[in-house]
Amino acid sequence: MSDKKVSRPCHHCKSRSASAPTDTSKIHYEKFWLYRHCSSVQQRDRQAQKAGQLFSGLLAMNVVFLGSAFISSMIFNQVAITLADVWILLSILKVLCLFWIIYYLLGTSRQPHAVLYRDSHAGAIWIRGSVLLFGMCSILLNVFQIGYSTILIHCKSRVEIVFPSIGILFICTQAYFLWHHSKDCIQVQHNFTRCGLMLTIATNLLLWLLAVTNDTLHMEIESQLREVERRFAGKAPSSHPYCTLCTCPNTTICKVFQKGYILLYPFNTEYCLVCCSVLYVMWKNVGRRISHHHVPHTKPKFKLQGVVFGPLLGTAAVIIGACVFMMYQIQATSLAPSRQVFVIYYSYYIVLLPLMSVGAVIGTIIHALEKKELDTLKNPTRSLDVVLLMGAALGQIGMSYFSIVALVATDPRDLLNSLILSYSVLLIFQNITQNVFVIDGLHRRRTPPGKEEDTKEEQNREAYSQRRVSVLELGQEIRKASLSYIHTYSHLSWKRRVLREISFFLVLCNIILWVMPTFGAHPVFENGMERSFYGYSTWFVIVNFGLPLGVFYRMHSVGGLLEVYVTA
Secondary structure, eight states, X not given: OEEOXXXXXXXXXXXXXXXXXXXXXXXXXXXXXXXXXXSOHHHHHHHHHHHHHHHHHXXXXXXXXXXXXXXXXXXXXXXXXXXXXXXXXXXXXXXHHHHHHHHHHHTGGGSTTSEEEEOTTSSOHHHHHHHHHHHHHHHHHHHHHHHHHHHTTTTSOTHHHHHHHHHHHHHHHHHXXXXXXXXXXXXXXXXXXXXXXXXXXXXXXXXXXXXXXXXXXXXXHHHHHHHHHHHHXXXXXXXXXXXXXXXXXXXXXXXXXXXXXXXXXXHHHHHHHHHHHHHHHHHHHTTOOOOGGGSOSSOOOOOOOSOSHHHHXXXXXXXXXXXXXXXXXXXXXXXXXXXXXXXXXHHHHHHHHHHHHHHXXXXXXXXXXXXXXXXOSOOHHHHHHHHHHHHHHHHHHHHHHHHHHHHHHSOTTSHHHHHHHHHHXXXXXXXXXXXXXXXXXXXXXXXXXXXXXXXXHHHXXXXXXXXXXXXXXXXXXXXXXXXXXXXXXXXXOHHHHHHHHHHHHHHHHHHHHXXXXXXXXXXXXXXOHHHHHHOHHHHHHHHHHHHHHHHHHHXXXXXXXXXXXXXX
């Protein structure tokens, strides 16, 4: 695989430039040896692009299969393949990714005509902020893991200190890379860049898979709790290997490392998923030349106008949810959390989820009644948003079905079990209805801003700047601003008004539903019902697969709903 840089004048390059006036006098066409006989340069370029994507995808597939084989062997045959072996493999992959990222930052991106275009839809501020947030939490997680392993160095391998140390470097470098270059449409070294991006995606996927399946520290803590219970019951000490070899000493610092590790564990899986989504968009944008039709003429702005009931209801949901969350956290940290706190927690969801579902259904019906045209332009970011919404929803939907089976098979008539059953059914319905509403809204063309309102605002600003403002005039201006807000609200069409109310309400609801599981509320694992039905290890894998996807779904839904709010 090789890239060919053909320098020839192009009369469309100026119109294909992105937002900034860039020197586009040279086009870097791709070349692949299989298609060297193509008569047309453009056709050879398209075929070479497809071949480059195919071979880089095959590279990622082989790396993922190799890593998955290691992780599966560790699970089913811990004698032949140990956790340390898996960490060594992932450390090698991290180092290779680090070398490529540094080469991209210092070499590829600084070449002439390397970044002629930037995808305005890629790398939204909320998703780059998520990379930084989850990246910082993952760094803290690795710090806690290093501290915990250092305290228990007598029974821990040195790999358990080296692996998180390399992880800190990898997370910092990758976060910097994604923050500054997530919008790049690289035009040089196409195939090498694709392979580097796919290798990094495969590494993040394997780190996510390991985080989902590796319950070593959790099993150690669980074994220690069982040992404490046995001692209180007056029984003989257990011969479990975790208890006899690696017991956390009765010190505050060790307990802090343990609690911090457990609290921050979901953030690491979340970080891997977010990075994979951003890297995939970058991979799709390699060699992409953006025409002027794809460049937005006016960047839409978020304005809190024309909405009243959505913010009020959403704020009420956030405040009540915060109270329920704090009450749950206080009770759940005790040795024996009361049954009442689980009832309150699930009751909150049972009230909120139907309201969100009804709002999404009404919004979908209004979309169907609108005559707004669909946006059919090619947009890799929007296509990925749709795939991520559908894929991330599978986490909560899958966990809900596992809970339904366990509840129906045990005792569905119990109060708490019936609440969990209702919660699971409502959660499935809410995910489906919200996905339909958001995906339909993302494919609608933007509503152009009204020229009359902009002209009035400019006239008001000029009149305001041409005179002195006294205390009386200031009061009059406040009154005029209030009347202007009411005027804007009343003159919006009822369809746009309802869509904005619903979108804003769902944004606030998804924020509180993102906060609660992210910062420690995990009743699906702590109520003990599903855990006793499926067993600790099996339910651990199910929860660690579904919970990060559920958190990612709520976070991604906020971005999609804000987009629907702006386009309304």
